[in-house]
Amino acid sequence: MKHTLIKVEDYEQHIGAETVERILNKAKSLxxxxxxxxxxxxxGGGVAEMLSPLTLLMNGLGIKTEWRVIQGTPDFFNxxxxxxxxxxxxxxxxxxxxxxxxxxVIYENAFRxxxxxNLVLLHDPQPLPMITHYxxxxxxxxxxxxxxxxxxxxxxxxxxxxxEKYDAVIMSCREYAQKLSKPQFFFMPAINPFNIKNQxxxxxxxxxxxxxxxxxxxLPLVVQVSRFDPWKxxxxxxxAFRLARKExxxxxxxxxxxxxxxxxxxxxxxxxxxxxxxxILVLPHGDDTALVNTLQRRADVVLQKSIRExxxxxxxxxxxxxxxxxGGNVGGIRYQxxxxxxGFLVSSIEEAAQRMVQLLKxxxxxxxxxxxxxxxxxxxxxxxxxLEQYLDLFNSFEAIFRVNGNxxx
Ligand code: UDP
Numbered sequence: 001m002k003h004t005l006i007k008v009e010d011y012e013q014h015i016g017a018e019t020v021e022r023i024l025n026k027a028k029s030l031x032x033x034x035x036x037x038x039x040x041x042x043x044g045g046g047v048a049e050m051l052s053p054l055t056l057l058m059n060g061l062g063i064k065t066e067w068r069v070i071q072g073t074p075d076f077f078n079x080x081x082x083x084x085x086x087x088x089x090x091x092x093x094x095x096x097x098x099x100x101x102x103x104x105v106i107y108e109n110a111f112r113x114x115x116x117x118n119l120v121l122l123h124d125p126q127p128l129p130m131i132t133h134y135x136x137x138x139x140x141x142x143x144x145x146x147x148x149x150x151x152x153x154x155x156x157x158x159x160x161x162x163x164e165k166y167d168a169v170i171m172s173c174r175e176y177a178q179k180l181s182k183p184q185f186f187f188m189p190a191i192n193p194f195n196i197k198n199q200x201x202x203x204x205x206x207x208x209x210x211x212x213x214x215x216x217x218x219l220p221l222v223v224q225v226s227r228f229d230p231w232k233x234x235x236x237x238x239x240a241f242r243l244a245r246k247e248x249x250x251x252x253x254x255x256x257x258x259x260x261x262x263x264x265x266x267x268x269x270x271x272x273x274x275x276x277x278x279x280i281l282v283l284p285h286g287d288d289t290a291l292v293n294t295l296q297r298r299a300d301v302v303l304q305k306s307i308r309e310x311x312x313x314x315x316x317x318x319x320x321x322x323x324x325x326x327g328g329n330v331g332g333i334r335y336q337x338x339x340x341x342x343g344f345l346v347s348s349i350e351e352a353a354q355r356m357v358q359l360l361k362x363x364x365x366x367x368x369x370x371x372x373x374x375x376x377x378x379x380x381x382x383x384x385x386x387l388e389q390y391l392d393l394f395n396s397f398e399a400i401f402r403v404n405g406n407x408x409x
Contacts, residue, residue: 006053006194007060011384014193023384026391027061029398035065036117040080040126042069044259045227046189046313047123047145053192053383068113070127076105077261080126086152087125088231088308094154106130119394126261131165139167139397147308147331148176168393172311172332185393188335189311190386191320191377197289198320201297209294213285220250220360223299225292225314228256228268233305233328236349238275240305243353248360251279255295257286297321300366301359305352309333316381319343319373324366326355336381342372
């Protein structure tokens with residue numbers, strides 16, 4: 001069987017030959033580099049969504065790039081999800097037992113992962129303490145994808161000594177910068193336009209997906225695609241939709257999935273089921289990527305009414321499909337949506353409802369905003385821009401890894 005992988009050259013149609021050439025050149029000096037990524041799930045959520053194409057593109061450029069997932073017990077993932085929530089500003093009871101379980105599981109992962117790489121990239125808080133278990137001879141970078149606008153102080157102070165051991169920290173947006181002695185970089189996430197989630201679909205493929213899940217198409221569609229997570233405010237979306245429906249008729253679809261490192265999902269999903277009615281669908285089929293693609297394309301309006309949002313790839317994905325997005329005025333969403341130009345930013349349920357009505361009633365506005373949205377993503381949020389930022393960072397570390405050798409565990 002013939003296998004084809006997307007390479008940087010395939011992006012030429014979107015980014016032009018000059019940019020492709022520039023990226024290829026930047027990779028030339030990195031041919032001996034061996035990079036390893038650790039995160040906590042192979043699927044579900046934005047981190048895995050990006051690691052998949054990013055690591056393939058890097059390998060396509062000749063940089064030997066691995067991706068491993070740490071192994072953990074349900075207790076561990078319950079604790080790390082609480083930590084994630086606390087870093088986004090929620091509360092946590094940071095007991096001795098929680099810290100013990102967290103650090104024990106990480107120790108086990110370090111014990112079984114032998115690293116001989118020139119560059120180590122750890123994603124999010126789950127694998128963070130691994131660094132304490134290796135003799136570090138080359139750069140270690142912590143890539144934090146979380147909204148760090150207002151982290152819980154005790155939580156942050158507990159993690160800080162681990163973070164300070166890294167050579168650099170990458171965050172998604174400038175306002176997440178923290179007081180650290182190490183350099184901080186800001187890389188906004190990006191999408192892979194070639195995967196099943198983002199590629200073009202024929203009308204008949206989309207009709208088939210919608211029919212398969214009995215999603216009605218007789219009225220305009222309002223859609224939010226998100227993990228079932230309180231920060232995504234699915235309840236707020238339902239309330240806003242109920243308000244909007246007093247003025248314009250539509251169907252709401254809340255589509256979600258469950259990441260293996262996010263144990264909260266099932267509970268939130270259950271709680272939303274009470275709000276279901278003929279025109280409010282709550283669907284757990286978010287692992288069907290063709291369905292995600294279809295809904296983001298067929299929606300008249302996409303919502304991402306988050307209260308905190310590290311970046312919000314779902315916003316980018318819908319914008320790429322030319323669909324106007326109403327996004328919570330928080331975190332990374334603010335860097336994607338220019339209010340009134342390529343979508344709307346909202347800070348309350350009432351505002352979300354009002355923008356929904358406005359968009360649903362105005363075909364021209366939807367089409368204009370949708371076009372602007374697509375252009376925004378083309379200019380700023382395709383995977384090659386993200387890749388190039390990593391190449392620049394790796395090149396800046398080049399001197400270090402050339403001089404030094406390996407990591408010994
Ligand atoms: N996603 C999905 N199905 C779902 C919900 C989410 O495939 O039911 C994907 C979504 O398309 C996006 C990623 O998971 O690619 C979510 O990334 P985002 O940055 O929006 O949020 P996160 O889950 O990382 O907080």
